[in-house]
Amino acid sequence: MNIQQLEYVIAVDTYRHFSRAAEASFVTQPTLSMMIQKLEEELGVKIFDRSQLPVQPTDIGLRIIEQARMAVAQVNQIKEIINEEKGMIKGVFRLGIIPTVSPYLLPKLMHIHSGNKYDIRIVIHELTTDQILLGLSKDTLDGGILATPLKENAIKEYPLYYERFFAYVSPHERALYAKTSLDESDLNATKLWLLDEVHCFRTQILHLCNLKKKRGNQSIFSYEAGSIDTLVHIVDKNEGLTVIPEMAVENLTDVQIKNVRPFKNTTPVREISLITRKDFLRERMIAIIKEEVQLSVPDSLKDTAMKKYVIPL
Structure with a gap:
């Protein structure tokens, strides 16, 4: 058994196709197939069921693949640690x-990344929290940027910034619109437009306005959208209100800014x-990513005193 064989196994699991796995591994399909077959013979088990299309791991194969991903990840981290020790951040x-x-x-x-002095390439994927956690567990991701605290034992968190929530109110809501600031009861008293259930931001809003126990009251929710920008446009054209994060306020037009209200x-x-995973060892890389993100956000969002106001997930 060697690392290359494990890498080929991971490639087949990723692509669920021997030809595409070989192409991604820069080898011929016969070479990749032969190496995996030799590993199966050495172990005395079948890792993949080749009779299915797309190819599927066997039950024992799933366990082997999980260990293979961890083994390859650890070997790669050893290489990165050596590079960092030599001052090679890449x-x-x-x-x-x-x-x-x-x-x-x-x-x-992306603006900061394009001008950084390190030989680093950041490959970015837009994913939900659950997808990020799955990617970390399967070693298809190195890190994630998301809302915390998660309270996940296998995860290490590096706080980047804290952003306030604001209400975004439709001008058609005359009573609410006349207010200079809102409180939690205002969120309960009218139409609240929310993101769909895959978004942790929705969960925080439910906590904010104590609606967790009222989800059966469908009059509270008139629609569930997939993005904050969609919610803003819905409020622009209809009654009701939504809640947006502080960074989203920067993207609003001068007219839309007039619809923003703080909470009093x-x-x-x-x-x-x-x-990252707790076993992720590339500390210099983490420091660089953290620095790049913090350089990109306003100083007002870096006040750690705001931590005590964080809404639970």
């Missing part, structure tokens, strides 16, 4: 970012962090 960082952060952070992050009795905040 390589690929596979980063997942949740959809309620990426539209506002990515343009700034609370300072609801979400914590945005870089996360």
Whole structure:
């Protein structure tokens, strides 16, 4: 058994196709197939069921693939540790970012990344929190940027910034629109437009307005959208209101800014962090990614005193 064989096994599991796995591994299909077959013969088990299309791992194959991913990841980290010790900060960082952060952070992050002095390539994927956690567990991601705290034992969190929540009110809501600030009861008293259930931002809003126990009251929810920008446009054209994060306010037009209201009795905040597996050892790489993100956000969002106002997930 060798690392190359394990890499080929991982490739087949990723692509579920021997030809595509071989192409991605820069070898011929016969070479890849032969190496995997030799590994199966050595272990005395079948890792893949070749009779199915797309090819599927066997039950024992799933367990072998899980261990193979961990083994290859650890070997690669050893190489990166040596590079860092030599002062060579380079390589690929596979980063997942949740959809309620990426539209506002990515343009700034890409600007800084394009001019960084390190030989680093950041490969970015827009994913939900659950997808990021799955990617970390399967070693298809190196890190994620999302809302925390997660309270996941296998995850290490590096807080990046804290952003306040704001209400975005339709001008058709005359009573609410006349107010200069809102409180939690205002969220309960009218139509609240929310993201769909895959978004952790939705969960925080439910906590904010104590609606967790009222989800059966469908009059509260008139629609569930897939993005914050969609919610803003819905409020622009209809009655009701929504809640948006602070970074989203920067993207609003001068007319839309007039629809933004702060909360007066609370300072609801979400914590945005870089996360990695606890066994991720490329500390210099983590420091660089964290620095790039923090350079891209306003100083007002870096106040750690805001942590006490973070809404639970």
